[in-house]
Amino acid sequence: LAHAYWSKLVQQGDLVIDATCGNGKDALALARYALESPLGRLWALDLQAEAIASAQILLKDSLPPEQFARISFLQCNHSVFPENIKEGSVKLIAYNLGYLPGGNKTLTTTAASTLLSLGLAVKLACPGGAISVTCYPGHPEGLAEEAAILQWCRGLSPKLWSVCSHRWENRKKAPSLLLLQRCWRS
Numbered sequence: 001l002a003h004a005y006w007s008k009l010v011q012q013g014d015l016v017i018d019a020t021c022g023n024g025k026d027a028l029a030l031a032r033y034a035l036e037s038p039l040g041r042l043w044a045l046d047l048q049a050e051a052i053a054s055a056q057i058l059l060k061d062s063l064p065p066e067q068f069a070r071i072s073f074l075q076c077n078h079s080v081f082p083e084n085i086k087e088g089s090v091k092l093i094a095y096n097l098g099y100l101p102g103g104n105k106t107l108t109t110t111a112a113s114t115l116l117s118l119g120l121a122v123k124l125a126c127p128g129g130a131i132s133v134t135c136y137p138g139h140p141e142g143l144a145e146e147a148a149i150l151q152w153c154r155g156l157s158p159k160l161w162s163v164c165s166h167r168w169e170n171r172k173k174a175p176s177l178l179l180l181q182r183c184w185r186s
């Protein structure tokens, strides 16, 4: 569902951010939506060196070299975005929360750092741009994180942001998807 939304929103030539790039599967989808135009640019961030290395291998193997060259990989906490990403310039900031599949399950996103990051992401998004957050309420930390994010979302002005939450009603441990779109005239 997230990828279907991204594919409609993101245009070739857009600037996009994967704030939790993990093994790079989401980043590869974003690259395909944005990087065919030489103007397109992708930032792929992750806390773990292991994740960045794995994403780099996948994207290098999957994309033409000139597209791969327009991806900036950064090992960092997403509570701080690179300074050279300008406010109001990003079409999509994507979060796929939780821990690295196949990695250390204790190195998971937390409500505290995710909320800090979202507070910055709302400034980076361009008019008509969006923030996509996949939450994992099937484990206790993920449930608390989802609750904190939902509470924060409800405080966003409806004049500036349109917030939509999707959940699978007959699967208690399924991920949920939050889509936040910045209004065009904001």
Ligand SMILES: C[S@@+](CC[C@H](N)C(=O)[O-])C[C@H]1O[C@@H](n2cnc3c(N)ncnc32)[C@H](O)[C@@H]1O
Pocket: 019, 020, 021, 022, 023, 024, 025, 026, 027, 045, 046, 047, 048, 051, 076, 077, 078, 079, 096, 097, 098, 099, 100, 101, 107, 108, 109, 110, 113, 114
């Ligand atoms: C579910 S995985 C992401 C999956 C990934 N998007 C993919 O397509 O493979 C979550 C990732 O978030 C990263 N992470 C956890 N806390 C973070 C933080 N504070 N800042 C940046 N990345 C973080 C983890 O290292 C992990 O790789």
